[in-house]
Structures are given as C-alpha cells and as structure tokens.
Amino acid sequence: MLDxxxxxxxxxxEQTLTHIGLTFVSLLLALVVGIPLGILIARRPRLAxxxxxxxxxxxxxxxxxxxxxxxxxxxxxxxxxxxxxFLYALLPLIRNTYVGITEVNPTxxxxxxxxxxxxxxxxxxxxxxxxxxxxFAGVRTATVIxxxxxxxxxxxxxxxxxxxxxxxIALSNTNMILAxxxxxxxxxxxxxxxxxxxxxxxxxxxxxxxLAFVALVPxxxxxxxxxxxxxxxxAGFAHEFYGRADGYPGLQKTYGLRLHPRLIDQNLMxxxxxxxxxxxxxxxSTDGRIRAFDLVVLTDNRHAFPPYDAAPVVRxxxxxxxxxxxxxxxxLAGKLTDxxxxxxxxxxxxxxxxxKQIATRFLKQTGLYKASxxxxxxxxxxxxxxxxxxxYILSEIYRQLIEGHTRLRVATRTGLGGTQICFDALRTxxxxxxxxxxxxxxxxxxxxxxxxLRTLPMQADTVYRYVKNAFARQYGLVWQRPLGFNNSxxxxxxxxxxQQLGLRSIDELVDYLNRE
Numbered sequence: 001m002l003d004x005x006x007x008x009x010x011x012x013x014e015q016t017l018t019h020i021g022l023t024f025v026s027l028l029l030a031l032v033v034g035i036p037l038g039i040l041i042a043r044r045p046r047l048a049x050x051x052x053x054x055x056x057x058x059x060x061x062x063x064x065x066x067x068x069x070x071x072x073x074x075x076x077x078x079x080x081x082x083x084x085x086f087l088y089a090l091l092p093l094i095r096n097t098y099v100g101i102t103e104v105n106p107t108x109x110x111x112x113x114x115x116x117x118x119x120x121x122x123x124x125x126x127x128x129x130x131x132x133x134x135x136f137a138g139v140r141t142a143t144v145i146x147x148x149x150x151x152x153x154x155x156x157x158x159x160x161x162x163x164x165x166x167x168x169i170a171l172s173n174t175n176m177i178l179a180x181x182x183x184x185x186x187x188x189x190x191x192x193x194x195x196x197x198x199x200x201x202x203x204x205x206x207x208x209x210x211l212a213f214v215a216l217v218p219x220x221x222x223x224x225x226x227x228x229x230x231x232x233x234x235a236g237f238a239h240e241f242y243g244r245a246d247g248y249p250g251l252q253k254t255y256g257l258r259l260h261p262r263l264i265d266q267n268l269m270x271x272x273x274x275x276x277x278x279x280x281x282x283x284x285s286t287d288g289r290i291r292a293f294d295l296v297v298l299t300d301n302r303h304a305f306p307p308y309d310a311a312p313v314v315r316x317x318x319x320x321x322x323x324x325x326x327x328x329x330x331x332l333a334g335k336l337t338d339x340x341x342x343x344x345x346x347x348x349x350x351x352x353x354x355x356k357q358i359a360t361r362f363l364k365q366t367g368l369y370k371a372s373x374x375x376x377x378x379x380x381x382x383x384x385x386x387x388x389x390x391x392y393i394l395s396e397i398y399r400q401l402i403e404g405h406t407r408l409r410v411a412t413r414t415g416l417g418g419t420q421i422c423f424d425a426l427r428t429x430x431x432x433x434x435x436x437x438x439x440x441x442x443x444x445x446x447x448x449x450x451x452x453l454r455t456l457p458m459q460a461d462t463v464y465r466y467v468k469n470a471f472a473r474q475y476g477l478v479w480q481r482p483l484g485f486n487n488s489x490x491x492x493x494x495x496x497x498x499q500q501l502g503l504r505s506i507d508e509l510v511d512y513l514n515r516e
Contacts, residue, residue: 026085038097096138100131236278288346333481370404
C-alpha cells in the first residue's frame with residue numbers, strides 16, 4: 001500500500017485537489033440557492049412542503065441513476081457531476097435553514113418589532129444569528145455528503161479520488177481502491193471536524209468563523225482548476241485500460257506516449273468522442289461504434305498490444321462433470337471473424353438490437369441454431385461475462401448453443417466487471433466458464449517475467465499455446481478453441497481529425513504531441 005502511494009503520489013495529490021474542488025464548487029452553488037430557499041419557505045410556510053418534498057425526492061435518487069439521467073442533457077465531465085452534487089447538497093441546507101428560522105422564539109421576534117426593526121433587519125440581526133448553529137449543522141451534512149458522492153464524478157470523467165476507486169474495482173486492485181477510499185474518508189472526517197469546531201464557537205466568534213468559512217469556500221472551489229493540464233489533444237480512457245499492463249502503461253513503455261487522460265466509464269467513451277468532448281479514446285478493434293461514429297483506429301506499428309484472440313476459458317471440473325460441454329463450445333471455433341464480430345457489435349451498439357435477437361440470427365446463418373429440446377434440465381452450467389457489449393452477445397450465443405445442442409441449462413452471471421473479477425469467479429468455482437482474450441490472459445492474469453515476454457513471439461498461435469499451457473498448469477483451467485476474431489485494444493480518433501492532422505499510427509500521434 002505504501003509503495004503504491006509513493007509511486008502514485010503526484011496522481012494522488014491531483015485527484016485530492018480535484019476532489020476538494022468538486023466538493024466546494026457544488027457546495028458554493030448549493031449555499032447560494034439552498035439558504036435563500038430556506039429563508040423563503042420560512043417566510044411563506046405554504047411553500048415549505050412542496051420545496052422540501054422535491055429536495056427530499058432528489059436526495060433519494062441513486063447517484064449513478066442521477067448521473068445517467070444528466071449525461072444526455074449535459075454530456076460528460078464537470079457538468080453532470082457538479083449538478084448531481086449540487087442537488088444532493090440542497091436538502092440539508094434548505095431544511096436546516098427553514099428549521100433554524102422557524103424555531104426562533106416568537107417573543108424574540110415580537111420584541112424586535114417592538115423596537116422598530118423592519119422585516120429585513122429582523123432576519124439579518126435576529127433570526128439568522130440565532131439560527132446559525134442549525135444552519136451550520138446543515139452545511140456540515142451537505143459537505144460530508146458531497147465528499148462521498150464526489151467519488152462518483154470519475155464515472156463521467158470529472159476526476160477526483162473516484163478515479164483510483166473505479167480503476168481499482170476494474171482491476172481488482174485493493175491498494176488502488178484504498179488509495180482513493182481512505183483519502184476520501186479522511187477528507188470527510190477532516191471537513192466535518194473543522195466545521196464542528198466552528199459550530200462550537202459562541203456568539204460573535206461563531207459569526208466571524210461562519211463568514212470566514214463562506215469566504216474560504218470559493219478559494220477551495222478553485223482547487224478544481226489547479227490539476228487541469230492542457231494537452232494538444234484530449235484523451236478519454238477507460239479505468240481498466242489506464243491501469244492494465246497491456247493498456248496505457250504499455251503504450252508509455254513502448255512508445256513513450258505521455259498524456260493526461262480523463263478517466264471515464266468505457267460505455268461513455270464513444271459518446272464523448274462523438275460529441276467532441278475528447279479527441280482520443282481507448283477501445284476495442286471489433287467495436288461496432290467505430291463504423292457507426294466514423295472513427296479511425298491508429299495503427300499499433302510497434303505492437304504494444306499483443307494478439308487478443310477470443311476463446312472460452314472453462315474449469316476442468318466442469319468439463320469432467322459435463323463431457324458434452326467442451327465439444328459444444330468448440331462448435332463455435334473459427335465461426336466469428338473480425339468483420340462478423342464487428343457487425344454483431346454494430347447491431348447492438350448502434351441499431352440497439354437485443355443480444356438474444358442478434359445471437360439467434362447469427363446461429364441460424366451459420367447453421368448452428370437448434371431450438372431447445374423440451375423436458376426438464378437437471379444439470380446446470382454457470383457462465384460469466386464482462387461488462388461490455390461484445391461479452392453480452394457472446395454469452396447469449398453460448399447460452400443458445402449449449403441449450404440447443406445439450407440437455408444442460410445455462411445460468412448466466414453477466415456484467416461481472418473487469419478481468420480480475422471474472423477470473424477470480426472462475427478460479428473459485430462461482431462460474432464454470434466465460435469468454436476471454438489471449439492477450440488479456442497473458443499480460444493481465446499470467447504476467448510472465450519481462451525476459452519471457454521478450455522471447456515469446458507475439459503471434460496469435462504462439463500466444464494461444466503459451467496461455468493455454470500456462471492456465472492448465474497453474475490453475476487447472478482449459479482454453480477451448482479460439483472463436484476466430486482478434487479483439488485488440490486500440491487507440492482511435494475521429495476520421496476528420498486524423499485527416500486534418502495527418503495521423504495514421506500511434507507513432508505519428510506521439511511525434512505530433514512531442515512537437516513544440
């Protein structure tokens with residue numbers, strides 16, 4: 001853990017500053033809106049139930065669902081993240097301001113009116129000072145909420161400590177998860193303790209402290225601008241790609257590529273480049289959106305990415321228990337070429353057809369479709385998949401293939417997340433098989449020494465044999481015959497931009513970025 005923190009100290013500082021900035025930009029917005037709304041409903045009680053009800057409903061909406069709703073309206077980046085944080089901070093500020101003012105003793109108000117104070121003077125000189133402890137409690141609550149929810153900003157490429165958390169989950173890297181989670185928790189505790197200390201001050205000192213805090217919020221908000229560094233081109237990378245040895249670290253090692261990428265959920269990358277919010281994205285060479293969005297895959301002329309031939313990985317125990325499983329899986333061997341898989345992905349990603357519909361049509365076209373025979377199925381195999389379109393399609397093809405050609409029932413565990421999660425589920429027996437890629441098996445799971453990699457020819461058949469033998473020897477897992485397509489990691493850009501800049505390969509991209 002300490003080694004990881006030392007190696008990533010600069011990145012951790014950048015994420016922490018961004019996290020503080022996100023928290024306080026949204027808090028500043030919420031203070032500007034929430035406290036006046038609280039004052040308004042304290043003056044007009046008939047509006048209270050409606051406004052508090054709306055704020056309460058917003059507080060109950062799951063944060064990921066709220067971000068998903070905001071993305072089509074605001075795109076990715078700071079916009080949806082700040083709006084979501086702003087909405088979550090409203091309820092405690094509105095409610096505490098309302099409660100603090102309405103709980104002021106009525107006789108105090110009457111006394112203020114008796115000495116000739118106007119309504120404005122009563123508010124500023126009597127009600128707000130007396131309500132300040134309650135309002136401050138709302139500020140404390142809103143701050144702690146925002147520190148926690150701000151970790152989800154990384155989902156939409158807005159930065160923050162969530163980048164480590166999302167990347168760690170994708171890679172099943174506990175140190176990376178803790179590197180994001182622990183500082184976020186410490187920030188929440190630190191801000192809460194600091195505000196609690198201000199809240200305990202009495203009278204004039206508390207009012208001075210509150211004014212100092214209000215003046216400090218815009219300064220803390222400015223931290224969101226500090227980590228932003230400009231590149232000639234803006235990159236958006238999936239969290240898993242950014243941390244995997246065969247992803248961005250491999251590009252750095254092979255090409256000397258230096259970018260400050262925005263980390264983003266892999267399902268949002270294509271929309272980001274389509275909407276010109278980023279210029280370069282990581283992706284998969286058989287993705288249907290390459291064709292749909294007129295993207296160009298930059299040539300990997302130094303072979304930083306190994307072959308990624310797809311094949312099912314199966315537990316030997318499952319093959320022993322169900323002898324018909326292996327031959328059935330091999331019926332698909334060689335049937336899915338690069339162009340065929342790209343077309344299937346296109347049908348799902350762009351034409352929005354269901355994986356079930358796509359799988360049925362494909363199996364019929366290849367003569368492999370058989371309707372599931374009637375009768376009870378007493379034996380079950382459990383199939384897993386990762387969290388992207390191609391894996392959903394492959395899992396549905398396998399389900400129909402197995403249930404059509406055998407008496408087995410297929411239970412699916414789709415959308416398991418990153419490579420390590422799927423592999424751990426397979427190794428521990430939670431699933432019986434899942435589709436994997438040879439390059440991923442080599443560099444992410446096996447991670448052979450550098451000397452071995454230097455002597456291993458990066459040819460499809462060579463890598464497949466090495467991975468197959470190593471998995472059988474180390475884990476008792478079997479690689480069935482390859483499906484026929486190579487879904488390599490790649491970098492891609494909009495076609496018009498590559499033509500404008502004259503970029504066709506990763507080498508040319510690096511040369512362009514290094515020019516003065």
